[in-house]
Amino acid sequence: GQSLEQPSEVTAVEGAIVQINCTYQTSGFYGLSWYQQHDGGAPTFLSYNGLDGLEETGRFSSFLSRSDSYGYLLLQELQMKDSASYFCASHSGYSTLTFGKGTMLLVSP
Amino acid sequence: NAGVTQTPKFRVLKTGQSMTLLCAQDMNHEYMYWYRQDPGMGLRLIHYSVGEGTTAKGEVPDGYNVSRLKKQNFLLGLESAAPSQTSVYFCASSPPTGVSYNEQFFGPGTRLTVL
Numbered sequence: 001g002q003s004l005e006q007p008s009e010v011t012a013v014e015g016a017i018v019q020i021n022c023t024y025q026t027s028g029f030y031g032l033s034w035y036q037q038h039d040g041g042a043p044t045f046l047s048y049n050g051l052d053g054l055e056e057t058g059r060f061s062s063f064l065s066r067s068d069s070y071g072y073l074l075l076q077e078l079q080m081k082d083s084a085s086y087f088c089a090s091h092s093g094y095s096t097l098t099f100g101k102g103t104m105l106l107v108s109p
Numbered sequence: 110n111a112g113v114t115q116t117p118k119f120r121v122l123k124t125g126q127s128m129t130l131l132c133a134q135d136m137n138h139e140y141m142y143w144y145r146q147d148p149g150m151g152l153r154l155i156h157y158s159v160g161e162g163t164t165a166k167g168e169v170p171d172g173y174n175v176s177r178l179k180k181q182n183f184l185l186g187l188e189s190a191a192p193s194q195t196s197v198y199f200c201a202s203s204p205p206t207g208v209s210y211n212e213q214f215f216g217p218g219t220r221l222t223v224l
Binding site: 004008031033040041042043044045048050087089091095096097098099100101102 | 203215
């Protein structure tokens with residue numbers, strides 16, 4: 001089977017840095033993605049890690065360690081608009097994704 | 110480009126009724142997916158398609174059927190709706206594996222309530 005674990009909720013203040021962790025147990029794993037979802041709207045793609053290491057896209061970075069079955073999403077210079085749910089998702093054949101249950105990030109002033 | 114669109118946006122059904130959800134994409138993507146999302150849960154894959162005329166089961170396929178007669182459309186059918194199928198349904202599409210960072214593009218969702 002496939003399973004991903006991530007914290008259900010994280011809180012932080014504007015301007016801070018927050019890290020959302022994700023551990024996975026999946027077969028046929030070949031990559032980890034992160035998606036953002038505001039208020040039940042359409043999930044939107046943030047980043048993808050196919051190899052070990054850090055990928056940086058503006059204020060967001062994502063990390064993958066295959067040996068530890070672990071990844072994280074790092075959000076820097078938090079803004080109020082970053083309040084949303086964040087999902088890690090593992091990739092297997094035909095780009096099918098298995099999603100974690102999501103982490104709700106609450107950013108306060 | 111409209112991206113991924115879903116019809117309808119909202120629907121209320123009675124137990125036992127049937128309906129079809131329509132997903133359309135104008136990005137010429139090969140792969141299309143149907144997910145459901147329930148409170149406190151991530152998205153769970155119902156069915157997917159890797160090309161016109163092909164479909165495959167995902168994690169939670171029971172009670173649903175799909176068809177991909179045209180590359181741009183992916184239909185999800187509920188033959189006899191049950192209250193357990195009350196959910197938000199998302200459609201997504203993506204280019205083939207290895208292209209564009211395997212990004213999936215999601216539609217706005219269909220909120221379905223089965224009474």
